[in-house]
Amino acid sequence: MSPPDRLAAHAAAQALALTISDAQADRLIAFLALLQRWNATYNLSAVRDAQGMWRQHVLDCMAAVPSIQRDLARQEASCAEPLAPPIRPRILDVGSGGGLPGIVWAILMPQVDITCVDAVGKKAAFVRQAAGQLGLPNLTATHARVESLGGQGFDLITSRAFASIADFTRLTRPLLAEKGRWLAMKGKPPHDEIAALAWPAARFHVEPITVPGLAAERCLVWIDPGAAPDRPANPSEPPEPAEPPGRRAQDAAQDAKPNLH
Numbered sequence: 001m002s003p004p005d006r007l008a009a010h011a012a013a014q015a016l017a018l019t020i021s022d023a024q025a026d027r028l029i030a031f032l033a034l035l036q037r038w039n040a041t042y043n044l045s046a047v048r049d050a051q052g053m054w055r056q057h058v059l060d061c062m063a064a065v066p067s068i069q070r071d072l073a074r075q076e077a078s079c080a081e082p083l084a085p086p087i088r089p090r091i092l093d094v095g096s097g098g099g100l101p102g103i104v105w106a107i108l109m110p111q112v113d114i115t116c117v118d119a120v121g122k123k124a125a126f127v128r129q130a131a132g133q134l135g136l137p138n139l140t141a142t143h144a145r146v147e148s149l150g151g152q153g154f155d156l157i158t159s160r161a162f163a164s165i166a167d168f169t170r171l172t173r174p175l176l177a178e179k180g181r182w183l184a185m186k187g188k189p190p191h192d193e194i195a196a197l198a199w200p201a202a203r204f205h206v207e208p209i210t211v212p213g214l215a216a217e218r219c220l221v222w223i224d225p226g227a228a229p230d231r232p233a234n235p236s237e238p239p240e241p242a243e244p245p246g247r248r249a250q251d252a253a254q255d256a257k258p259n260l261h
Contacts, residue, residue: 003050004029004058012059015212017066020108027107027134032058034130035098042122044098055214061101061160063211064185064220065108068156071222072112075155075179088113088138092154094146094172095119095162099127101185106131106139117142117149146171153177160185165193169223182223189219200226 009025020028032054039045039053047053072089079087089112093102096116106114116127116139127141142149152175159168165184172182184190189206205222 004032004054008054012062012212016063018062018108024107027136028058028062028104030134031099031103031107031130034133035126038126038129039098042126044123044126055211057098057100058104059213060185060211060218061104062108063209063218064101064183065105067207067209067220068105068183069109071181071183072155079179089155090115090153090177092117092152092157092172092175094157094159094168096127096141097123097161099130101158101160103127103130103134103136103139106136107134110136110138113138113140115140115142115152115154117144117146119143119145146175149175153180155180156183157181158183158185164196165190165221165223166196169197169225173225176225180225182221182225184221184223186219186221188217190221194221 006022006025006029009028010020013020013025032050035044035053035057036050039048045053045057047056068091075089076086091102091105091112091114093099093105093114093116096102096118097120099116102114102116105112116124118124118127118141121143124141124143127139130136131139131141154175155177157172157176157180159182162168163171168184169182176182189208194204194206203224203226207220207222209218209220211218
């Protein structure tokens with residue numbers, strides 16, 4: 001089977017009710033080629049073939065874009081002031097790995113500033129290389145643990161392969177803008193993860209999505225922080241232990257060896 005091309009990108013966009021330019025289609029194909037090249041050395045993904053990467057990674061991330069565009073438009077409308085200059089929305093992709101979904105979203109939403117953060121240096125370096133090679137001034141790569149970031153004010157914080165919803169929300173709560181939301185990309189609806197938070201059901205919205213050419217269940221879990229605590233309340237739970245002194249050194253050592261995403 002031939003590798004995906006510009007026509008395949010346009011067909012996928014049409015199936016998702018997205019309108020993309022030839023330049024955007026070409027960038028998606030170029031990103032796929034770049035991901036394949038780096039993956040041969042740095043193990044950015046367990047998927048190896050071009051068609052598999054296209055469906056399971058690129059199209060999987062594309063499928064979320066229409067919903068994100070609607071949510072950002074809703075936020076903009078609720079915050080808009082007469083005659084005020086437009087403010088560019090900001091998205092944080094946590095545990096971005098091979099730039100998924102951050103790079104795909106940066107290609108398809110040039111009006112949005114996207115930051116990809118990953119604790120593994122080689123993965124952050126890949127996103128940085130992609131931003132330069134694909135011409136994406138709205139894409140930034142950060143090599144850091146997400147809990148070390150501060151005062152960012154993101155309109156949307158997303159995670160595709162980072163952690164449980166409980167850990168994801170706990171670690172990133174300080175980074176949300178006043179009216180920001182979380183978006184967890186999942187396969188089957190994560191009912192157990194949602195129940196573990198013990199937050200009101202009204203704070204969650206599970207939205208099924210369809211990925212073109214992929215016969216697998218996918219959903220977006222939208223989470224409204226409201227007045228929710230940073231973690232589920234449990235008076236009997238002991239305080240979280242301090243991080244062992246050698247933990248940072250172990251994280252740094254991981255930069256030198258392959259890591260699957």
